[in-house]
Amino acid sequence: MNVVAIFDIGKTNKKVFLFDENYKIVWEKSVNLEETVDEDGFPCEDIQVLKNWIFERLAEIKSLTDYILKAINFSTYGASFVYIDENGKVLTPLYNYLKEYPQELKNDFYNKYKGKEVFAVKTASPVLGSLNSGMQIYRLKEENPELFDQVKYCLHLPQYLSFLLTNEAYADITSIGCHTNLWNFKKMKYHKWLKNEAILDKIPPLHYGKDIIKKDGELAIGVGLHDSSSAIIPYTINFTEPFVLLSTGTWSISLNPFNTKPLTFEELQHDCLCYMQYTEKPVKAARLFSGNEHEVQTKRLAEHFKVPVDTYKQVYFDKKIVSNLRALNFQIIYPKKYDFDILKECPFQKRDLSNFKSYEIAYHQLMLDLVEQQFFSTNLVIHNSPVKKIFVDGGFSKNSIFMNLLAEAYPDIEVFAASMAQASALGAALAIHQNWNPKPIQNDLIDLKFYKH
Incomplete structure (x- = not known):
């Protein structure tokens, strides 16, 4: 049977699902991976271990004789950047969005750009320190300019996982638009600070969630989605x-x-x-x-x-x-x-x-x-x-x-x-529906129970 594989990467649980053409889960695996620490000793995702797990699961899926893999997509937690150089090599740990943000650096940034209130309203991003993923790029640039110079692209985690399979770098609006400080919601384009700080060139072109990147043989690969938007x-x-x-x-x-x-x-x-x-x-x-x-x-x-x-x-x-x-x-x-x-x-x-x-x-x-x-x-x-x-x-x-x-x-x-089983994984499968699934989407994907008041 034809299937789509979705890697659903949460902070704690990493899961992979195969959905059939009726969006029923026909196979799944999940794992909790050991964390590592960054240079300050703060716990963070081990990107190498995650990468190995994904490739192992893909090899396993391709060896299953009952299923024909038609497409792959990703839904993952947001607010975390992977920095790669021009050869696609990862340059830093995958910093944890719960990491304390230096107060002085934060104040400098907001003072430079019209203060917290104006900036937060424009970017629809409450002031959240490292949880505003754009601030992680700013920190890297300010604290480690030599390393920053080597960065070819800053990729949010879903797009990095897609890059691993396609070797093509893209940004995606669901990741860019989730309280990152990067997007000007009034003008519906990047906030001008990215250009001022010479960061804009390091953000790859935007790609639409419903489109796929390339057919490797016949394989459609999505660009990945931020899990809350996917759900x-x-x-x-x-x-x-x-x-x-x-x-x-x-x-x-x-x-x-x-x-x-x-x-x-x-x-x-x-x-x-x-x-x-x-x-x-x-x-x-x-x-x-x-x-x-x-x-x-x-x-x-x-x-x-x-x-x-x-x-x-x-x-x-x-x-x-x-x-x-x-x-x-x-x-x-x-x-x-x-x-x-x-x-x-x-x-x-x-x-x-x-x-x-x-x-x-x-x-x-x-x-x-x-x-x-x-x-x-x-x-x-x-x-x-x-x-x-x-x-x-x-x-x-x-x-x-x-x-x-x-x-x-x-x-x-x-x-x-x-x-509904696994909303964010299902969302990532539905987003690329037209690229792999000839059937119409059914309207019974969600079981509802009504509560009278």
Whole structure:
């Protein structure tokens, strides 16, 4: 059978999938690779180990007799650059986007370019240090100019992986457009600082996500996509009326492809940003660290009530508990005013656990608090746009308490739990559909479960 291979490279899990022409996964492998450290001893991806793993998996796929490999594409985490010289040799470690950014260098940069506020609004990039991948290039140039001179191209990780197979260097709009400080969203072109700093020539030409690079024999190879932008593709293909996708994991990211209003500085301060779709349309997004908060608080609950950490998996939505808790807190339904920033702190952090009679009641309160945070965060991207549906995918979509409370918080919007195997990998396969798959795309790629409020 004909298949497409997608390498889905997360920070922790590296996966490869084969999808058939109906976009069902027919084969997969995954691995956690050992990290290495950069010259400062900071942990980072070992690019050589990753490269070897990809070539080993490709050799394995080509030896499978049941499948005919038609195409390959990549979806990976963003915000990381690979620097190559004119022979394609990698010049530096793949620096980790969590690495501290030198304060002085950061201040110098923003002072040079009209200050944080003006710059952040233009580039739709909150000030995030190394997480703004353009700042990594600036740092290399300032701290190591001799090495910088040897750089032929700066490639985001998905494009470097594509380069490994094609030997052709490209940039891609989904990587360039994800809070990198590189793109001027007002003018829809690179920000002028790249030219001023002699960096622009080291960024290869833009290539469109739906196009492929070359057929090696008959093999179509995509240029790769940033995983957050890739994950939204199955939804934009399947649904035309305005929706928000709430993608939940460690971060809960509300993505609204139907909100074209430019970001304000206030929204940027509330962790809003823009992603770019492979069709070059911006997607307004808001991030909340709620999967992480859920992990921290469920550990706290387990210790207090002396139960196993994953006890919450046995707790189901109970209307009575919710209305009792609401009555106790005099809380009808949101919003309530807080004397702290609810997007940065979950109200549950301040709650005294000895006030709760049981684990089950306390866990319902935690979910009430998390959904209240979510309500504020998601509203930042719903604001001023005609959203009719919210699709929740990832971890929280399987949590009945979260889903029921979210549906209650949005009585005028239909709320669905969406399940789909591997959204970002599927998105990368769908992006190059026309280049390998003769069948039409079906409209049942996503399973939906409706939650009544």
